[in-house]
Amino acid sequence: MDVARTRFEVLRDTEPPGGMGGMGDGNGQSATARWVFTGSWRLTDRLPPAAELIALAGPASPAVALDARGVTTWDSGFAVLLRSLIQQLRADGVQLSLADLPEGIRRLLQLAELGEPPDAAHPAEAGFLKELGLFAIGLGRDLLAFATFIGELVAAAGLALVGKGSFRARDFWGIVQQVGPQALGIVALISFLVGLILAYMGAAQLALFGAQIYIADLVGIGMVREIGALMTGIVIAGRSGAAFAAQLGTMQVNEEIDAYRTAGMAPMRFLVLPRVLALLLMMPLLTIYASVMGILAGLTVAVLVFNLDASAYLHQTVEVLSLTALWVGLIKACVYGVMVAISGCLRGMQCGRSAQSVGEAATSAVVTGILLIVVTASMLTIMFYKLGI
Structure with missing residues (x-):
């Protein structure tokens, strides 16, 4: 038999039910209704949806009292049905009384209300100052977390230097393989294309003065001192930085990092430090490789497009480059590598417990x-300029 028709009844009163005083219209008549549930209301009884009960109740009433005193047995299915029913009635502007529901159901409904997000139809409006304050608080927390992370990393590195902390060499060289040799292809492609762009842009202006030979100066100094390290850092940030975050984040989800701590193995020493050292080691080498590819791209443009002599181009490149420019590029590469490793490991360690x-x-x-x-590149460029380097 149909549960909704045999165990659900609507009684219409002339006086408001308990807890809804003041609902009358002043002449003794009040369009209130008492929705009575009786018998068994369990999942095995094939409970009806809330919309069906509302349809059976007939014309809408401004006030409804839910009465489940006659219910003999119920389970979570009945609580879910009542929750859906309450939401739909409140959305229609109906005032409800829950005084005649079992105490257990009332507690469940109260817990459900506590866990609900704010009404999406009427979101709380936040002014500009509030948004600015929240942004400042979030920025402060990020800076504090970043500073704390660096402090822990420096402490772990100090312990490793004095021989009190170590990590497996096999893990370290595996990470070196991932961030170094496996990245040669994408670094070569990006650097070669950037060198082509740089050569064409410079040649378009230098050709006005018949000074195409100085393409070698532009490409050589630009790639070795600035662009080689910058483009390598950006490529490694998108490749290895994301990989570090995903690896450590997955370990966080699988509770492997908690297992490290339980076993007395500091995650900073065994998981973060090897990744930072691997990028610190490989970034200068990748930067030199990227600079060479950029110079070769400039040579290609100069020889094939502007009919310059290859030996003259290479001689001009050697003449204009200096060890100072090389060291500036390598220092920047090391800084960029550390920044990428720290950002990837920090976000991975901060990861939550879900795939999202x-x-x-x-x-x-x-x-x-x-x-x-970008921030460190700007700071280092200004610093080297002030120092006259």
Whole structure:
């Protein structure tokens, strides 16, 4: 038999039910209704949807009292049905009385209300100052977390230097393989294309004065001192920084990092430090490789497009380059590598416990890494300029 028709009844009163005083219209008549539930209301009884009960109740009433005193047995299915029913009635502007529901159901409904998000139809409006304050608080927390992370990393590195902390060499060289040799292809492609662009842009202006030979100066100094390290850092941020965040984030989800701590193995020493050292080692080498590819791209443009002599181009490149420019590029490469490693590991260690959190951590690692590279590049450029280097 149909549960909705045999165990659900609507009684219409002339006086408001308890807890709804003041609902009358002043002449003794009040369009109130008492929805009575009786018998068994369990999942095995094939409970009806809330919309069916509302349809059976007939014309809408401004006030409804839910009465489940006659219910003999119920389970979570009945609580879910009542919750859906309450939401729909409140959305229609109906005032409800829950005084005649079992105490257990009332507690469940109260817990459900506590866990609900704010009404999406009427979101709380936040002014500009509030948004600015929240942004400042979030920025302060990020800076504090970043500073704390660097402090822990320096402490772990200090212990490793004095021989009190170590990590497996096999793990370290595996990470070196990932961030170094496996990245040669994408670094070569990006650097060669950037060198082509730089050569064409410079040649378009230098050709006005018949000084195409100085393409070698532009491409050589630009790639060795600035662009080689910058483009390598950005490529590594999108490749290795995201990989670090995803790896550590997945370990966070699988509770492997908690297992490290339980076993007395500091995650900073065994997971973060090897990755930072691997990028610190490989970034200068990748930068030299990227600079060579950029210079070869400039040579290609100069020889094939502007009919310059290859030996003259290479001689001009050697003449204009200096060890100072090389060291400036390598110092920047080391700084960029550390920034990428820190951002990737930090976001990975901050990852939540879900698959979505892993994706968010990888995305945040790339954004943070590129932001830190741009900021440090600006600071280092200004610093070297002030020092006359």
